[in-house]
Amino acid sequence: MSRNNAGLSRERILIEALHIIAGRGLGGLSMRRLGDALEVEAMAIYHHFPLGKEQLFNSIAAYVASPSPTGAAFHDEVGQDGEEQTEVEEQAVADERPWDQRLTTWAEAYRERLLTYSGALSLLAHRAPRTPNSATTWALMRHAFDEAGLAGEDIERAADALHSYCIGSVVHQVRHSGHDDEDALDAREWAARFRFGLRSLLRGLV
Amino acid sequence: MSRNNAGLSRERILIEALHIIAGRGLGGLSMRRLGDALEVEAMAIYHHFPLGKEQLFNSIAAYVASPSPTGAAFHDEVGQDGEEQTEVEEQAVADERPWDQRLTTWAEAYRERLLTYSGALSLLAHRAPRTPNSATTWALMRHAFDEAGLAGEDIERAADALHSYCIGSVVHQVRHSGHDDEDALDAREWAARFRFGLRSLLRGLV
């Protein structure tokens, strides 16, 4: 059974890892199981992630936290080329709506993404990916908060607060849902609460 | 070396676990290492945490997220008796300051606690402890937001938003500090940013 060139790639590995996490949780992801799912010996993964599981985790975190699925996380973690998300940038610039609507759109997309990969949420607690996308996001924030009348340090602080609120909301939701609770909320109510807090925060920031 | 009755207890195990997490990270906490630190065979821990590591993790999460270190997490995870934190309740009731100052005090204490045990932060992403303290916190929130003029569902939503912001801020800080970054922030600036967002959120909520 000496099958060589199994067609492995960083992208395939990452996708399969997310699949396993979705199905069996983060604790269910082992190199051996990942190898099985890819129909490959576990050790083959180390050729694409030489630093092992830690590097795989970093890539997963980068992929999940990436506000748009451009696939930037598939390549190097420190992406020095910023060509591939020009579409996103143009899209953000072309958006003619008021600043708060632009930020709301961004925040809801970010929340949606975190929620989609909520099984990997705990990976984000200790890993800050430096994806090309984070620069794009920062540009969007600066532009919007500038338009809102903020200046200097306040812009960074407002962007930080918005980020914090988004990730915190998802953590809060994941923490408190799925428990056989007498007062369990459904997805619609969670989304409503998110928007309520988001509106409040944006109103208070300016 | 058949030493029996090593004086093990839930509390001692929990404290030692937090110690290991602080020193070597969450991944460095193994039952065997924990046993070594307690000068006991690893299997002795199972007598106090019959459900194993998962139960230990739940207890750690309950302890860390507990807004006041009353030791409630040492006993059962579903604490049905609420006698031990009457002091906290009385203290909260006796607080005569305006509602926003009371919430600010709570939020900063909560943040401080999460930051102290930041190594266990990722445990909070999937575990919602039902400690006696959470009832106390809820009472404090309801009282404060009621005084602020909120009513009905808005009180729950505001409390959720405040919780989300606090935990999100700590996750955000932990994510982005400790990386040899050109623009690394110090503890004072992180605290300032937290207060900035907190003030904004409270202002926007009412």
Added chain:
DNA sequence: ACCTGAACACCGTTCAAGT
């Protein structure tokens, strides 16, 4: 370059046994 297979040190947990 890309993957295999054996090996090593470690892990969580069960279970019978000791006191």
Added chain:
DNA sequence: ACCTGAACACCGTTCAAGT
């Protein structure tokens, strides 16, 4: 009741070997 010690199935990773 409280702890030990051996055992089992699993884990991440290294390293020499195959193509």
